[in-house]
Amino acid sequence: MEGVHYTVELKGNNIDLTEDGVAHAEIILGTDDLWDENDPWARFVMNALKAKVFYRRDVQYIVRNGKAIIINELTGRVEPKRRWSDGIHQAVEAKEGLKIHVIIG
Structure with missing residues (x-):
């Protein structure tokens, strides 16, 4: 949920997970560390958010x-x-x- 789990900076096409967003993702994914270098979860989560926010059907x-x-x-x-x-x-x-x-x- 934007503003709760992540923030969007349209100017730089940037998305940041909030602490609540990281905790929520870790619970859903069943991991203790979303940012673990050996797991792809962080990249998957960030790409999903970018696809949701920045990539629009019939535009991009x-x-x-x-x-x-x-x-x-x-x-x-x-x-x-x-x-x-x-x-x-x-x-x-x-x-x-x-x-x-x-x-x-």
Whole structure:
């Protein structure tokens, strides 16, 4: 919940978890340390929040044939061969209830 579990800085496209947000995530995920370097949970949580807050359907992407397709913000054209990196594309797919495509390599 924005303002309780996380804060958003639109100017810098930044999201920060609050102490309550960290505690809530740790309870839900069943972990004692969300920021443990050996667990991917922190990155997954942050990517999910970024997908929720900053990536808007029909603005940054469209959903077509069960896939999230990036819209080029300069041209307005869809770019079906492009994918966001660092797990953002998978977070958008999860947000939309799509099959999550993992690119290896």
